[in-house]
Each structure stands twice: as structure tokens, then as C-alpha cells.
Amino acid sequence: MPPGGKSKKKQLNELLIPREIERKFIVAERPAILDSNPEVETVEIRQGYISVSKDDNVVRVREEAGSEGVRYTLAVKGPGDKDREETEGEISKALFESLWATTKGRHVNKTRYKIPREGAEIDFDIYKDDLEGLMTAEVEFDSLEEADEFFVPEWFSLEVTADQAYKNVNLAIHGLPKEATGGAIVPEDEPGIPRYNLEKGITLIIRSIEFYLNTRDTVIVAVAGGSASGKTSAVSQAIKQHFGIDSVMLSLDDYYKGKRFMSGRVAKGDNLNWDQPEAVDMALARLHLSRLKTGAAVNKPVYSMKSGEREGYEPFEPQKVVIVEGLFALNDEIKSEADVKVFVDIGTHGRILRRLLRDVERTGQRPVDILNRFASNVEPMHEKHVVSTRNNADFIINNEYGAEVEAERSGLHEVQLKFRSTLDPELLRHLGAERLGTVYQVDHYYNPKDRNLIETGEILRIREESGHRILTYKGSKIDSRVHERPKFEFEIDEETEQKFLGIYGRETKTIEKVRALYQLDGVVLSLDQVGKRDGRELVNLGSFVEIRSTGGKHNSDHLNTVLDRLQLELEKGTKESYFEM
Template sequence: MMEAHLNLFLRKDSEKTQVRLKPAEAMLWLEDRISQLQKEKQKIAVGFAGRSCSGKTTIANNLANAHAGTSLLFSQDACYRPMTEVLANGWNFDQPEALKLDEYEDHLAHLMKGEPIEYDVYSRKNGKVEGKTKVAPRNLVVNEGLFPLMDRFADKFDIKVGVNVSLHGALTRRLLRDVKGGESSWTLLETTRYFLNVAEPMYKRHIEPTMKNADLIIENDYDPVIEAEKCNLTEAQRKYKAPAGINTLVENLPGVSLLQSSRQVDHYYTDGSFKDTGEIIRIREEGEAANPIIHFTYKGPKVVTENSSERQRLDFMVDPEAKQGILSAYKESSSVDKMRTLYSKKGVLFSIDSKVIKTEGGRESKLGDFIEIRESSGEAAVNELLSALGMDPSSAIKKSYSEM
């Protein structure tokens, strides 16, 4: 039944149809297509293309591993020019000129003729060639990169695959891969600025138009439930509705230290899917309105426990230029204005949020005053603080301000 179902999707030259599938279904489609082609020819070439962080390398690697011993995974990245040459010519690494495309085409030709090739080993982290490697041809050549589906290369492949991901998914993966994953020496701000100002425009100009050549489009969007764990930083906090006169109550407690107080305006954004995924994108402006400190925060889906909520999070400071780039990629859904006063008591870090006002769809809602406690402070210490304030630990609010 599955084979019959997949055969309905096979592209025929006369029909020029294009299939769109999720990764698991796509792997079955590819296996079915490869099996048919193996009856007709000895050597088969499969080309994967997509924007940076679409997941094309992972999917191509999975296909090659499924045919271990008879396959060769060859990355177009092996044909990048040295960083010094790219920069000297005013190029960037997301445009075709940054690669030695004639050499790339030559490598493909040799492999399909059954001839070995030798290519450079390119470091994404330092932009340099770190050596050479020689590989023998295999009956299944799996190639991946930004530009394998360009018109000049499309007829080199028996199966052409485009890997698709949303702008939000690609940016989030890029931040987790390059910075948190250590694949780049760039900061989070530098990565964000490059992605929005360079990589995304280059995708629109050079890569997206080549997707028309694909036989198969794999819809491989970011999965926040699984991938957000790469943030490696868990935010766990409790939020409570504050009783009247909370600031006076706190300041009269013994051992309390006032750390800082500032106005915070939080802008929440969406790409249209966050209600389903539970993710949060936030830009916080803190301090003087004329010259605020700007923070970017990504939060993964919320995990609710008995008295608190947890999220994986990634945050860093941005400049006005990066802020504008982010604004172009997302749509603002709401904003929250508050005065936050940060305190410490016996190692417990907590804040009083006063006069919290949420604005959504042009409508203003006065939410009131709240106390937020960092869960890392420890259960006993948190309960001791709440008891001193006359508050019930079980009355925690499990919604963020943007959800209220």
C-alpha cells in the first residue's frame, strides 16, 4: 500500500510535477525513487539545496547513511573560496561568487564518471581551508549545499531536492548552531545582523528561485519542542499576583537588598505560528526611552510544573540596526510596560513588577502588580520568602504577561 501511495508522487518528465512532503515521508519517497532508478542505471546523483539552516545537511547525511558503503556525501561547501578572497572582492558567503563553481561542476562530472576527486576541507568557523581530502566514487552520490539546484547544475542530478524552512526557523537554528553550537566565532548579535541583512536577501535572490527545479520539496521547519533544548539555558520562575503595598512589605523584610529598578517595555512578536508552538520572541527596551538598552530573547515552548513554568531561552543585547531587522522578520503581537524592581534576600532573587500594562490590538489592559521569583533560588528559600509576605505558594500564575 505504501509503495503504491508513493508511486503516485513520482515525477514524470512529461508532467513536471513537484512533491511536497515532511522529512519522514520524504525519506520513503527518496528510497522508492532511488530503488526505481537503480534498475535503470548504475550511478545516481541526488542534489539537496536550501537556505542556510534549512536542515539540508542533516537530511542528506541521513540518506547517505542509509546507503552506507555504496554512497558518498559531497558538500558544495568544499568549493568555497578562502575568506580573504571572498572579502577582498566584496562578496559574502551566501552568494554564488563565493564558491569555485567551475571546480564544483568538475568534481560532480568526475564522480559520475567513476573517477576519484580531491577537494579542500573548509572550516565554517574560521573561513579557511584546513587541508585536502581525497574520495573514491560511489554508486550513489549525495550532494548538498546552497546552490546545487541552479539552472547550470540541475541536469547533473537524477533527483533534485529542495529543503524548506521558515525565516523564523532558519534564524533560530542559525543562532543555536553558530553560537551555542560553537560552529562560528561570531556573537549572537553579529550572527543575527548577518542573517537578516545578508543571508536572507541572498536566499531570496539566489536560492529561492532555484526551488522551481526541485522534484521534491521537503518541509523541514523548526521543531521548538525538540530543538529549543539546544539553548542549554532553562528559565524557571514563579509569578504571583502581588498583595496591596507589596513594595513596603518587601522593604520591611529583614535581610532584603534592593539591586536595581528600571522601566521595561517588552514587545512580543510572532511569525503567525506561535499560538500553536508556544514560542516567544521578545524585544525588551530598558531604561531611558531616548536611549534604551535593547535585549532580544527567544523562549521555547513552556513546560508547566506544579508551582512554576519552565522554558528554554536564548537572549542577548542588540543594537537599533539589529532590532529593525528583527522587526522586518516578525509581526508585533503585543507589548507590556512595567516598572521592575529587583531584590535579593538570602540568595533568593526576585522582582516586583509594578503597574503592569499590556497593549494588544490597540486595547490597553491594566494587569496590576506582580512578584516574580527565580526558581533557581531553591524550594525552601522561595517558600520562606512567600510565607514572610503572607502569600500562598500554590497560588502561582502559570501565564506570562503576554498570555494574560
């Protein structure tokens, strides 16, 4: 074969095997040429995908309805971007309908405008249904030389020929790419990975799994994400619920190496903790996933969270869908074993709150200990070992903390009302109110780097009072005649405070107040002198009476009774917190 030339066999193959040479572009606006050129032909297209192989060979059926009637085709496309093999032929309507039934959930519907142009026809597509808003232009050529020399019209925008996300088969399976959805902003280190909300993401993940089940007996689904992201409770369980007895879950937690291993490594001077992938037997996990893909059973380790050790093994039978979930389910060492790869994303603020609400209830740990461990180990290891695996995902699911719902897990409600007024201490004594004392409080309010608490209606503060530091979280307000919202709080030490500040940064506002505290009929009354810190200056906000209780409707009603005794009118109260003033 001459240098730089082609073999006779390859030349012959290129002559005999039909090829598709095509470039594809995003179009931002409907082009004026559609209205000005009477030769533009309109065709309604619906196409579905029967199968896609591991080497990216695709089988597609298509219906084209145009001015000359309806045409049905079956096409087989090979791998590639600009240049790939393609074999297409017409089929009957009956065969089309039979094959179409096998493409459920893998459809593309679009209106195609065939625009004649000297040297090449432009196929301008306006997508429909789940892909609404996407417009593209495709141009086919007779040779790569023609493709390279094509003069791009000014109404074309970004070229996406080599972008896998814009291949029609991937649009059918995964939906709109993130840059076409107008959705959340995704960092540049996630090139081409679509990002969805929870509901939409679950739908598309299930569709993708069903697609792979056409060609495989067992599909491995890897679900990764940070601690308390919802990878187990929200995503994995939803997949399991959909596929039922045809699915099974495998937790990477069972592959922890155990306390003895960890102690041995630490004794050798290794700075190892439980939130590093080295604490997990990745080699065994990869071996087991490899066997499960072939339909073989494995002896899975059984790990005890109580003892911190592996306590034996148990048989694990694969089903059609094997869902492997864990912090490191998309780790480089095992990612290649997964067919569908999912990363569940949530901001730091949400993971902290979910972890606090979950672990206090589940393990009985002190909140301060949970926060300490999160700040010392969980968050640094998340940034180092978990976030990077997001780039290995096929789907990124936003499962952000929902304050209006999730804060209710705190189990405690704050019920209060403020009045821009004061009360005569003599009146309080006459009513039998008990004087509790006077305190000076400094409240520092914080906002996480990844979330605007003013928009979500949450409050996060550290209160300094009599040498103590109290961390308080308040969820979104509940629709009520008084100021009512879920809350929880706990004391922290100076070390924990510094770790907290390392995550949340500088305070957004400081409120100082002197409070004279009373108790009347089980309700706490506070006569407040309030100021807002503005640099070195303390701006006076005025005098207030705050009346507060805890609980739900019963205590809210009781609050109204106390207001009557104090001769305060509910309608004249304010539901604003001092932070909001």
C-alpha cells in the same frame, strides 16, 4: 512527403507498434454509477515498477484479480502523456513473483471499477496504502481524434493527463502529489513538486534512489536549502545512514573560491559576499559531479573555514550514492547532474533560531553578530539565490523548527510564577530580602510572518530598559507546577533592532511595567505594576508579584521553599506570562 503529411515509415511504425492513447482525471467523490450499473466489473490491482530509463521508458509488472481469475502481465511503456508506445503481454505467476521482488518500494495498489460506456470504457481507480484518498478515472481510446472529442462526464474533476506527478510510476516513487495530500499549502511557483514532512520525505527519497540504482551504477542526490534548514544534519545524514558504506557525502562548501578571490572582486567594485553562488566554483563542481556519475574518482578541493582559503586537494571516490549538499546544490549551473533533487524548506523564524543556537555553540560568536550577519546578508541572499532553486527540486521537505525540542539547546531555563497580589516591603526587609532597585520596562512582542507563535507556545520580544535593548526568545512551556521554559537573550543595538524589524515586521503587543526588584535566598522577586498598550491608551492589568529563578528541577524546588517563607501558596499562582494576559 506531402506538406503536413507523414512519411511512409512513420505511418508503418504507427501500424506495427502498439500505442496507448489515454486521458486521466481526478475524481473528487465516488460516483453513483458504481451502485446503479450492474455491469460494472471490479478488479483488484497491484503493480510494481522494475525500471525507468533516463528517457522515461517504464517497465511494469501487474497482477489483476477479478471475477474471471488472476492475470499477470509485463508491460513496457514509452515516454509521453496522452499518446505513447505500449507493449504488454501475459506472464506466468512464477515469473511475476520473481520480477515483483525487484520492485520493492515502487508499488501501486488500487481497486479498479471498469465502467462500460458507449464509445469507451472508464477505468475508475480507488488507490490504497500510501496513496489512500486518491481517486482517478482513466479512459483509453483508439485514436487521438476520439480522445479529443471525448465528452467528459460531470463526475470527473481536474484533468491530469499531462501532470507528471499523477503518472502511476511517479505515484509509486514519490507518493501523493501535494494537492492530493491535504498537507501544507505550497506557493504557485512550485508547480507539480510534492512537499512532505521530514519522515515521509526521507522514506520516499530513499525509495527513489533505490529505483534509480536498478539502472545506474552511481546515483547523484542533490540536497539544497537555506542556512540551518537541516539539509546536512537532518536529510543528508539520514540518506547516508540508510545506504551506509555504499554512500558518500560531498559538501559544496569545499568549492568556495576563498578570501583572496572575494577580496579581488570587491577591489574591482563588485558587491560580492559569501552567500552568493558566484562565491562557489560551480564549473569545477559540475565537472566533478559529471565524472563521479561515470564512476570516476576526482581530486576534490579542501577548503578551510578557519583560513577562508582552499588548502589543497584530496582524492574523492564515488560510491553507489553520492550526496552533494549545500546552499546552491540545485543551482541552475549544476542541477542537471543530479538524479534525485531535494530542497529542504524551513521558515525564516526557524532558520534564525537554529543559526543562533548552532553558531553560538559551534563558533562562539556573539549572538548579536550572528543576527546582524543573518539580517544583512544571509536572508537577502537566501531570497534572491536559494529560494528560486526550490523549483528545480523533485521533493520539497518541510523541516520546520520544533520549539518543544530544539529550544532546549539554549541551555538556560526560566523558572517563575506570578501572583495577582502584592507584598509588604516591611515583610521583605524582615525576611532579609535585598532591595535591587526600581526599573521601568517596555516589552515589544513580535510574531514572524511565516509562523504563529501563540500556537507554538513561543515568545519573542525586545525589551527597552534604561537605554538598553534586550532581545529575548522563549521556547514552549515545560510541563511543570510552575512557569518553566527554555530561553536565551542578548543585548542588541539600534541598527540590529532595525534589521530585526525588517524581518519580523510590526509588534503584536506592547506591555509596560514598573518593577520593584528584590533578591531573597538567590531568587529574584519583582513587585510589578503592569499595563497593556492599546493604541495610545495604557490598559491596567493590575499588581503582580513575580518570583523567578533559572535552571531546572533543583531551582524549581528552591522556588517552592522561598514561596513558603513569603506565605504564598503555589496553587494560587498563575503560569501565564504578561503577554498571554
